Amino acid sequence: xxxxxxxxxxxxxxxxxxxxxxxxxxxxxxxLEAAGCTVHVPRQTCCGQPNxxxxxxxxxxxxxxxxxxxxxxxxxxVVPSGSCAATVIKDYPAILAGEPEEAAAxxxxxxxxxxxxFLTDVRGVExxxxxxxxxxxxxxxxSGLRSLGIKEQPRRLLASVAGLELAEMExxxxxxxxxxxxxxxxxxxSNKMVSNKAxxxxxxxxxxxxxxxxxxxxxxxxxxxxxGRGVSARHVVEVLAGETETPPIGEA
Amino acid sequence: MSALHPTTTRFRQNSRExxxxxxxxxAMSHAQSGFVAKRAAARAxxxxxxxxxxxxxxxxxxxxxxxxxxxxxxxxxxxxxxGHVHWAETAEDARRIVLEICQQAGAKRVNKGxxxxxxxxxxxxxxxxxxxxxxxxxxxxYIIQLRGEMPSHIIAPAVHVTVPEVxxxxxxxxxxxxxxRSLAELPDLLxxxxxxxxxxxFQAEVGITGANxxxxxxxxxVIVTNEGNGDLSQSLGRVHIVMAxxxxxxPTLEDAATVLRVLARSATGxxxxxxxxxxSGPRRAGDPDGPEEYHVVLLDNxxxxxxxxEFEEMLRCIRCGACMNHCPVYQAVGGHAYGWVYxxxxxxxxxxxxIGLEEGRNLPNASTFCGRCESxxxxxxxxxxxxxxxxxxxxxxxxTPGAARWGLGAWRAVASRPRLYGAVSRLxxxxxxxxxxxxxxxxxxxxxxGWTDHRDFAAPPLxxxxxxxxxxxx
Numbered sequence: 001x002x003x004x005x006x007x008x009x010x011x012x013x014x015x016x017x018x019x020x021x022x023x024x025x026x027x028x029x030x031x032l033e034a035a036g037c038t039v040h041v042p043r044q045t046c047c048g049q050p051n052x053x054x055x056x057x058x059x060x061x062x063x064x065x066x067x068x069x070x071x072x073x074x075x076x077x078v079v080p081s082g083s084c085a086a087t088v089i090k091d092y093p094a095i096l097a098g099e100p101e102e103a104a105a106x107x108x109x110x111x112x113x114x115x116x117x118f119l120t121d122v123r124g125v126e127x128x129x130x131x132x133x134x135x136x137x138x139x140x141x142x143s144g145l146r147s148l149g150i151k152e153q154p155r156r157l158l159a160s161v162a163g164l165e166l167a168e169m170e171x172x173x174x175x176x177x178x179x180x181x182x183x184x185x186x187x188x189x190s191n192k193m194v195s196n197k198a199x200x201x202x203x204x205x206x207x208x209x210x211x212x213x214x215x216x217x218x219x220x221x222x223x224x225x226x227x228g229r230g231v232s233a234r235h236v237v238e239v240l241a242g243e244t245e246t247p248p249i250g251e252a
Numbered sequence: 253m254s255a256l257h258p259t260t261t262r263f264r265q266n267s268r269e270x271x272x273x274x275x276x277x278x279a280m281s282h283a284q285s286g287f288v289a290k291r292a293a294a295r296a297x298x299x300x301x302x303x304x305x306x307x308x309x310x311x312x313x314x315x316x317x318x319x320x321x322x323x324x325x326x327x328x329x330x331x332x333x334x335g336h337v338h339w340a341e342t343a344e345d346a347r348r349i350v351l352e353i354c355q356q357a358g359a360k361r362v363n364k365g366x367x368x369x370x371x372x373x374x375x376x377x378x379x380x381x382x383x384x385x386x387x388x389x390x391x392x393x394y395i396i397q398l399r400g401e402m403p404s405h406i407i408a409p410a411v412h413v414t415v416p417e418v419x420x421x422x423x424x425x426x427x428x429x430x431x432x433r434s435l436a437e438l439p440d441l442l443x444x445x446x447x448x449x450x451x452x453x454f455q456a457e458v459g460i461t462g463a464n465x466x467x468x469x470x471x472x473x474v475i476v477t478n479e480g481n482g483d484l485s486q487s488l489g490r491v492h493i494v495m496a497x498x499x500x501x502x503p504t505l506e507d508a509a510t511v512l513r514v515l516a517r518s519a520t521g522x523x524x525x526x527x528x529x530x531x532s533g534p535r536r537a538g539d540p541d542g543p544e545e546y547h548v549v550l551l552d553n554x555x556x557x558x559x560x561x562e563f564e565e566m567l568r569c570i571r572c573g574a575c576m577n578h579c580p581v582y583q584a585v586g587g588h589a590y591g592w593v594y595x596x597x598x599x600x601x602x603x604x605x606x607i608g609l610e611e612g613r614n615l616p617n618a619s620t621f622c623g624r625c626e627s628x629x630x631x632x633x634x635x636x637x638x639x640x641x642x643x644x645x646x647x648x649x650x651x652t653p654g655a656a657r658w659g660l661g662a663w664r665a666v667a668s669r670p671r672l673y674g675a676v677s678r679l680x681x682x683x684x685x686x687x688x689x690x691x692x693x694x695x696x697x698x699x700x701x702g703w704t705d706h707r708d709f710a711a712p713p714l715x716x717x718x719x720x721x722x723x724x725x726x
Binding site: 174 | 264267268271580581584585617618619620621622623624626627640642643644645646647648652656660661663664666667668669670671673674677680681684691692693700701702703705706707708709710711712713715716717718719721722724725726
């Protein structure tokens with residue numbers, strides 16, 4: 001349990017985890033507590049990435065201000081998504097550049113971390129206690145990989161999960177075709193990309209797909225299930241936290 | 253599609269057609285892995301590669317800050333060497349200038365090295381309309397010229413064409429050759445094209461090439477090629493015309509060497525291309541060969557309008573093609589879907605810059621912002637950021653489609669009110685469960701056919717949203 005001087009961590013849940021898969025939120029809490037943090041869940045909404053990536057700067061500013069207000073006063077803000085984390089860390093200072101909240105945006109950006117890299121790089125976690133008998137493959141989601149440099153950290157922690165074997169897929173670093181609104185604006189292209197991805201996942205012989213972003217996971221899991229590939233999908237923190245009683249994504 | 257008749261507004265339809273085209277899909281999947289692996293190997297073999305990228309970026313930024321100065325210095329050098337520099341503000345100006353030079357040379361035939369600027373200006377069609385035959389001599393360009401197409405890639409113009417398609421084209425076009433010959437392999441095709449084109453090098457009065465760089469210090473133009481066709485095109489004719497856009501300038505020969513060190517590695521994974529050719533003007537007294545006249549057509553066509561804007565950094569581009577080689581969208585649909593001269597991520601920024609946002613607005617939208625283009629760009633051009641800047645311009649100018657605008661406005665209204673957001677997300681959570689009829693996934697969603705036509709959607713498990721379930725500290 002957390003010590004009295006334990007860092008106060010706010011969990012930035014993300015819209016998709018909040019609405020579609022709360023298990024990722026609870027797994028995140030368990031991992032953060034195991035790493036000696038006190039976890040808070042302030043009432044919160046969306047980081048504003050959909051508006052920012054659609055060119056709606058004023059909308060993105062409004063949601064960034066809402067998030068900054070919600071996350072005030074915590075030592076760290078931790079996010080179970082490389083994509084939403086990158087919006088806060090990399091984009092908030094640009095979204096609010098020249099606005100009165102610019103300094104607050106930079107302050108929040110400096111306190112915010114994606115969860116797996118927070119555990120390894122900030123809290124010095126070397127391994128986890130979890131156990132899972134599976135052959136897994138890990139997809140590197142784009143924002144986490146290229147904006148935040150998350151590559152080796154999830155693999156290092158997964159290596160400590162008893163019974164888990166990790167098989168690298170071809171083109172693990174290539175986009176799955178989700179891209180937020182991209183997948184509904186250009187459904188045929190998105191479909192081509194996720195078809196390639198599903199083929200690469202199946203090519204490893206893995207029975208479990210892991211990644212750090214629920215958006216990408218919903219996309220890939222949906223394709224794997226439509227194609228009847230027989231590969232389950234989970235967020236990486238579910239496995240690291242040993243929270244595998246909840247059925248895999250899209251399974252009963 | 254031609255340079256004068258873009259189809260970028262049909263991007264979605266173009267991409268659907270490309271996805272349904274078996275030849276394009278076969279050719280693209282074959283080409284991609286080669287480019288990516290070769291660049292990665294070249295980068296790994298040169299530890300200072302990223303430092304050279306920084307140097308290349310910095311030197312090009314210096315050029316863009318003082319573009320006028322460097323261009324004037326370049327022009328003075330060319331003129332002193334006996335060459336001519338022609339300033340073309342528009343593509344139309346460039347067409348007129350090139351035609352006049354060809355007509356004054358009494359040309360009936362023109363040989364061409366590969367030049368994207370000539371594509372941008374539609375030179376071949378313009379010359380043809382005035383009775384002058386332009387012959388492409390780069391193998392890829394030759395293939396697409398036979399097919400009546402534009403390049404689908406800036407360095408591999410025929411990357412969308414399969415070997416059997418080329419074979420069929422060659423058998424039709426080269427009907428004077430032995431019908432029993434083998435054309436099954438790429439080297440066969442290369443040798444045949446080389447043999448056919450070799451005779452034509454001696455028939456043209458004018459040679460047109462592009463330029464990978466223009467060196468201000470020396471007045472030289474530089475081309476990099478692998479087939480040697482550019483050298484033959486430019487040195488065997490009586491007149492050599494270089495077509496270049498004005499941002500191709502670099503200050504010194506040393507700077508040119510810096511760019512060359514990242515160019516071929518990023519493009520094809522070569523340390524250097526087979527030929528790197530520096531042209532210094534017309535033949536001097538005592539030179540054994542070379543053209544009698546040397547002309548440089550410097551094209552602006554909207555580029556100087558990008559200076560001082562958030563798109564200025566695009567002018568650092570050295571046309572290596574790494575961004576498209578690594579772009580999953582480009583790899584899925586090929587270059588023609590983009591509907592104008594420049595495809596892929598660099599085209600998604602350059603096209604709206606040069607032909608306008610109304611015409612080109614689809615392209616910066618057709619990206620997942622995966623960021624792979626920026627991560628491999630030798631000139632460190634922030635391509636996704638610039639695509640986002642075009643989306644912002646589109647939004648600000650009211651060009652974003654109404655349904656998308658409405659959706660963004662509604663999302664902002666909900667998500668800037670935490671209690672309302674909580675209610676809406678609980679409702680959505682419940683609604684998705686209802687739609688799934690108690691199952692774990694949806695095969696259809698209202699307004700979500702773009703998703704469920706191709707894949708299932710995971711329904712949330714029982715219990716409500718995470719925030720509604722959370723009992724711990726706030």
